[in-house]
Amino acid sequence: MIINIARKELKTVFASPMGWIILSLLMGGFGWMYSDGVDNYFQVMSGSIRPAERVGVTIFVGQTVYGAANFLMTVATPLLTMRLISEERRNQTLPFLFSAPITLTEIVLGKFLGLIIFLGILVVYIFVMLSTLNIWADIDFGYLLGNSFGLMLLVGSFSALGIYFSSLTNQPIIAAILSFIALFAMGVLSTYFASDPNHWFHYISLNNHYQSFTRGVIDSSDVIYFILFIATFLTLTIRRLDSDRLSG
Numbered sequence: 001m002i003i004n005i006a007r008k009e010l011k012t013v014f015a016s017p018m019g020w021i022i023l024s025l026l027m028g029g030f031g032w033m034y035s036d037g038v039d040n041y042f043q044v045m046s047g048s049i050r051p052a053e054r055v056g057v058t059i060f061v062g063q064t065v066y067g068a069a070n071f072l073m074t075v076a077t078p079l080l081t082m083r084l085i086s087e088e089r090r091n092q093t094l095p096f097l098f099s100a101p102i103t104l105t106e107i108v109l110g111k112f113l114g115l116i117i118f119l120g121i122l123v124v125y126i127f128v129m130l131s132t133l134n135i136w137a138d139i140d141f142g143y144l145l146g147n148s149f150g151l152m153l154l155v156g157s158f159s160a161l162g163i164y165f166s167s168l169t170n171q172p173i174i175a176a177i178l179s180f181i182a183l184f185a186m187g188v189l190s191t192y193f194a195s196d197p198n199h200w201f202h203y204i205s206l207n208n209h210y211q212s213f214t215r216g217v218i219d220s221s222d223v224i225y226f227i228l229f230i231a232t233f234l235t236l237t238i239r240r241l242d243s244d245r246l247s248g
Helices: 002-015 017-046 057-081 086-090 094-099 104-135 141-166 172-194 206-214 220-247
Strands: none
Touching: 002 017, 002 104, 017 057, 017 104, 057 104, 057 141, 057 172, 057 206, 086 094, 086 172, 094 220, 104 141, 104 220, 141 172, 141 206, 141 220, 172 206, 206 220
């Protein structure tokens, strides 16, 4: 049933203009950052005379594209998650889901999986696009894999958070605003506090745990953190829906 729900969500996304608009804008944005990164690489490296001053093309261009992806996904994910549950409540179709022979866990995981597959298309697009650098240069595929894996975990965390806020209201736009505020607040707090290893926010900052992936390093502690983050908000969403079902 999880697969069926995920398939339904994917069909819904691709059947709506917003899904195609977001997909095309993000792909266009990533493509532009890729082209700009390659141009800047040749401009900067042509002025670096000493070999020690030269930077690998994988890191130079990869930092540009993945850095932009982090920001753009922060903006796009709330727009995609806002309707997942709140629209069901607004259209009064949520009781039909509750009465269907599926569990709340299957409902939430199905919607989450559908969104992750959609966002995964973008992550794969970035990886393939950066892999084309291998046509004319030796690139570090481990760096690309580490960044892509970390980006998937990051957007998975954004999605789980967005789905939870979508379960709190029957207005998709309010769900999107709440998600934006939460992600923006975490970004601001990360800027001011996460850099201090003695501060408590250092241990719960999404961006802080994402940093190792940006270096192409996959740290098991960071992977576990993202998994727990995702599991926590999906569980909160399930409990919220269970409360709605019990209250009728």
